[in-house]
Amino acid sequence: MLAACVAAADARAAEDPAALARAGTAALEQQRFGDALEAFTRAAALQRGDANHCFGAGVAAFMLGQNDVAQARFECALALKPDYLPAAVWLGDLHYRAGRLGDAISIYETVRQRSPAGRELDEQLATWRKEHELQSRFHAVRTRHFTALFEAAADEPLAREIVERLDAAYWRVGSTLGVYPSQPITVVLYTPEQFGDITKLADWSAAAYDGRIRMSIRGALEQRGELDRVLSHEFVHAVVTMVGGRTVPAWVNEGLATVLEPGGSTDAEAPLAQTGARPALSTLHGSFVGLSRHDAEIAYASAARAVRRLIEQRGAGAIVALLKDLARGASFASAFHQRLAMRYEDFSALVAND
Numbered sequence: 001m002l003a004a005c006v007a008a009a010d011a012r013a014a015e016d017p018a019a020l021a022r023a024g025t026a027a028l029e030q031q032r033f034g035d036a037l038e039a040f041t042r043a044a045a046l047q048r049g050d051a052n053h054c055f056g057a058g059v060a061a062f063m064l065g066q067n068d069v070a071q072a073r074f075e076c077a078l079a080l081k082p083d084y085l086p087a088a089v090w091l092g093d094l095h096y097r098a099g100r101l102g103d104a105i106s107i108y109e110t111v112r113q114r115s116p117a118g119r120e121l122d123e124q125l126a127t128w129r130k131e132h133e134l135q136s137r138f139h140a141v142r143t144r145h146f147t148a149l150f151e152a153a154a155d156e157p158l159a160r161e162i163v164e165r166l167d168a169a170y171w172r173v174g175s176t177l178g179v180y181p182s183q184p185i186t187v188v189l190y191t192p193e194q195f196g197d198i199t200k201l202a203d204w205s206a207a208a209y210d211g212r213i214r215m216s217i218r219g220a221l222e223q224r225g226e227l228d229r230v231l232s233h234e235f236v237h238a239v240v241t242m243v244g245g246r247t248v249p250a251w252v253n254e255g256l257a258t259v260l261e262p263g264g265s266t267d268a269e270a271p272l273a274q275t276g277a278r279p280a281l282s283t284l285h286g287s288f289v290g291l292s293r294h295d296a297e298i299a300y301a302s303a304a305r306a307v308r309r310l311i312e313q314r315g316a317g318a319i320v321a322l323l324k325d326l327a328r329g330a331s332f333a334s335a336f337h338q339r340l341a342m343r344y345e346d347f348s349a350l351v352a353n354d
């Protein structure tokens with residue numbers, strides 16, 4: 001009887017846009033993005049005029065890496081409410097990460113005029129305009145899977161070498177993971193000054209992936225072996241985001257990128273020999289970019305060791321299956337348990353003494 005009442009209440013809630021939106025908001029807060037997408041999509045279908053339902057669905061889809069759905073949902077929110085600042089911010093960010101700088105800028109400019117609070121976008125707009133202006137001078141070389149953008153014509157041979165090396169990484173990493181992205185991936189080559197200006201990353205970082213691979217080229221020219229390592233590493237980040245969306249814990253993402261580097265992760269794991277300190281995996285879910293050089297070394301080493309253990313015990317395919325579950329909206333702990341056939345806390349305890 002109780003079950004029947006609960007089912008009836010669920011059915012009523014499933015037809016009530018306000019209840020669905022509340023459930024969607026709670027799911028977003030708890031990072032259950034699959035549940036959030038479902039609730040907001042249903043709410044939007046029942047109540048087509050409400051921009052908040054579209055926006056909520058957009059945020060959830062964005063986090064799951066479903067970029068086309070996210071874009072359509074943010075555009076729906078802005079069509080219903082043209083001064084909807086958060087929807088414009090998320091849509092601009094989505095375009096930016098896809099390399100559509102012109103679209104990102106125009107979304108921001110439009111909402112800047114429509115919303116009184118739009119002034120808070122001025123700083124970001126100025127940065128993007130500067131980057132857009134710089135990039136308008138860039139040349140491109142392309143292979144089927146990669147495009148390299150670079151400023152000085154003299155760098156064309158290096159750009160060609162970079163896409164060739166990326167092609168090699170594509171097939172090498174693909175044969176391990178069984179994943180071969182069909183969308184082309186862009187790599188933008190910068191001088192060290194441009195790189196620091198645009199990425200604002202810590203000085204220990206020479207490359208980054210934020211939808212496109214960005215790298216500083218002077219260092220790359222000096223160390224060819226290092227070039228293969230860096231390109232492979234950033235390419236794996238691209239694959240992880242394409243397969244798993246944006247909720248993949250940093251230790252999984254960085255660990256995979258490091259373990260799959262051409263030379264493996266022996267060097268990266270070396271700092272663990274100097275210290276007994278092992279950060280808990282649960283503290284390594286957020287990005288490593290804000291860490292000091294020393295903490296970053298330990299974080300990368302721990303991530304690499306943990307992922308190497310997973311591959312040794314369960315195979316790389318199990319990690320790819322886990323990533324696909326995350327993109328569908330599964331929680332990390334449950335996807336981990338199912339795909340790696342052990343509880344996340346048990347594995348964490350294991351690597352704490354590794």
Ligand SMILES: [Zn+2]
Pocket residue numbers: 233237254257
């Ligand atoms: Zn990385």
